[in-house]
Amino acid sequence: MPPPLCSRVLLSHPFSPMSLMALREQLNMLVNSMYIEGLLDQQFQQLQMLQDASSPGFVAEVITLFCEDAERILTELTKLVDQAVVEFQKVDAYVHQLKGSSSSVGAQNVKLACIQFRQFCEENNKDGCLNALNVVKHHYYLLRNKFDTMLQLEQRIQAYDSKQQN
Amino acid sequence: MAVDAEAQFHVLAVDDSLLDRKLIERLLKTSSFQVTTVDSGSKALEVLGLKEDQTSTPALSPEHNEIEVNLVITDYCMPGMTGYDLLKKIKESSSLKDIPVVIMSSENVPSRINRCLEEGAEEFFLKPVQLSDMRRLRPHILKGKHKEQQLHQEENSNTNHIIISSSNNNNMSNKRKAMDEEVLSERTRLRFSSSSLNVI
Numbered sequence: 024m025p026p027p028l029c030s031r032v033l034l035s036h037p038f039s040p041m042s043l044m045a046l047r048e049q050l051n052m053l054v055n056s057m058y059i060e061g062l063l064d065q066q067f068q069q070l071q072m073l074q075d076a077s078s079p080g081f082v083a084e085v086i087t088l089f090c091e092d093a094e095r096i097l098t099e100l101t102k103l104v105d106q107a108v109v110e111f112q113k114v115d116a117y118v119h120q121l122k123g124s125s126s127s128v129g130a131q132n133v134k135l136a137c138i139q140f141r142q143f144c145e146e147n148n149k150d151g152c153l154n155a156l157n158v159v160k161h162h163y164y165l166l167r168n169k170f171d172t173m174l175q176l177e178q179r180i181q182a183y184d185s186k187q188q189n
Numbered sequence: 190m191a192v193d194a195e196a197q198f199h200v201l202a203v204d205d206s207l208l209d210r211k212l213i214e215r216l217l218k219t220s221s222f223q224v225t226t227v228d229s230g231s232k233a234l235e236v237l238g239l240k241e242d243q244t245s246t247p248a249l250s251p252e253h254n255e256i257e258v259n260l261v262i263t264d265y266c267m268p269g270m271t272g273y274d275l276l277k278k279i280k281e282s283s284s285l286k287d288i289p290v291v292i293m294s295s296e297n298v299p300s301r302i303n304r305c306l307e308e309g310a311e312e313f314f315l316k317p318v319q320l321s322d323m324r325r326l327r328p329h330i331l332k333g334k335h336k337e338q339q340l341h342q343e344e345n346s347n348t349n350h351i352i353i354s355s356s357n358n359n360n361m362s363n364k365r366k367a368m369d370e371e372v373l374s375e376r377t378r379l380r381f382s383s384s385s386l387n388v389i
Contacts, residue, residue, distance in 0.1 A: 066317050073215045073320070081215060088208045119266075123295050124208045127317045 043183045050176040053169065062166050067129030083177055086170050089128040093163055096121045097156075104152050114152060115144035121159070132162040198330050199223040199256065203233045203263035203275065204293070213262065213293075213318060220323035225256070230270030233261065234278060237285055258288060259330045262314075265294035265301065273305060280309040289329040293318055 041049075057063045074081040096117050103114050122137035124130075136159040143151030200222045202213045210226045217224045227233050237258060261279065265272040272292050279285045292305045295316040302313045311329040314322050 069317070069319060070212075073212075073219055075219075078215060078218075085208065085211060088211060092206075092208060119295075120206070123206060123316070126295060127206075127208055127212055129317075 041179075043180065046176055046180050046183065050173065050180065053173055053176065057166075057169055061132050062162075062169060063129045064131035064134075065129065066126065070129060079181065083174055085128055086174060089124055089130065090167055090170065092124050093121060093133070093167075097160060097163065100156055100159075104149070104156050109147075109149050109152065111144045111147050111152075115141055118144060118159075130163075130166055133159060133166060136162050197221060197223050198259040198327070199225070200326070201233060201236055201258045201261045202226045203228075203230060203261065203267070203272070205229060205264065205267045209264065209316070216318060216320055216323055217262075219320065220326070222323075222326070225258075230263070230267060230272070230275035230278075233263065233275055237261075237279070237288075239278070239282055239285060259334075260289045260291065260326055262291040262293060262326070264316075265292050265305070266296075273301075273308065276305060276308050276310055287333050289333055291326065291329070 054063070054067075058067075070082050070085055100114060100117050100121075103110060103117070118137050118140045122134055122141070125133040125137060136155065140152065140155035140159055143155050200217050202210065202217065202224060204210045204213060204226070205228050207228075210228065214224050214226050225236060227236060236256070261275075263272040263275055270278075272294075276290050276292065279288060279290055286309075289311045290309065291312045291314060292310045293314045293316050294301065297315055305313055312325060
């Protein structure tokens with residue numbers, strides 16, 4: 024009996040050990056789990072819809088921009104919230120920015136954590152802000168981890184496609 | 190060269206967030222608009238050919254140093270010149286006041302929305318802006334372009350178009366997720382058609 028189709032492809036392919044189909048499946052499963060766990064919301068689907076042949080790296084570009092932005096903001100927030108006297112308006116301005124970009128990219132948990140954070144800013148609650156910042160960081164780094172895996176899979180898929188064409 | 194029957198309109202998008210600029214650019218390009226993005230209100234005015242302290246463009250022909258912009262879409266919250274400030278400058282300029290302006294904001298603040306609509310904004314989009322929102326842009330561009338034609342038509346036909354254009358003051362028709370403007374004008378037209386039939 025000949026081996027099933029998928030493993031035949033796996034065995035015969037000269038390039039990466041995983042078939043294109045398997046890579047795509049892994050990526051889909053990862054993204055779906057992120058939706059289910061609340062890391063991503065509908066907005067991310069919008070981004071996926073906007074990616075096409077004319078703009079194949081769109082999602083990757085947006086994710087990268089988001090992560091750069093987020094990390095810059097988290098660094099500033101850490102400094103600001105650490106001060107003896109916290110400048111709540113400045114803190115709020117940064118959290119507002121992060122809320123905006125997380126909303127734009129579909130980073131649901133991060134966005135929700137930012138909304139909570141802003142509450143504490145409004146109340147001029149330093150302890151609340153310290154805590155809220157940790158919650159935001161927690162959600163951000165969880166997301167960042169999964170985004171990294173997502174981008175790696177995307178890259179492998181794209182490379183696979185271009186090798187196929189050559 | 191292929192002849193494209195549908196004109197490609199040029200949208201100027203203003204947002205201080207790089208991420209949001211990327212997003213709006215992609216949304217607009219996907220919807221067949223030509224796009225220019227800038228990161229501030231003052232840069233937007235430069236593109237439009239207006240210096241911050243001017244109220245009208247210098248006496249140079251449009252081909253000289255500015256490109257034709259058919260619509261401006263701007264974020265509300267920006268450092269320095271806000272979207273509202275930019276809107277005001279455009280509406281106060283004799284040469285730019287007819288360019289439709291759409292405001293975007295991540296916050297749903299009714300007083301903010303009303304302020305913008307009263308200042309002459311065509312519409313207010315809640316962020317994150319969706320692909321479906323792009324469909325609402327073309328009518329605003331076409332409305333301005335066909336103003337001259339409509340003026341002549343209005344004199345002959347019933348008052349349909351006058352009612353529709355004054356609906357800019359009606360907040361309901363301009364808020365996102367409210368009735369689609371085209372649907373609203375359709376219904377208005379029908380309403381007035383039947384009432385004029387009754388009069389006859």
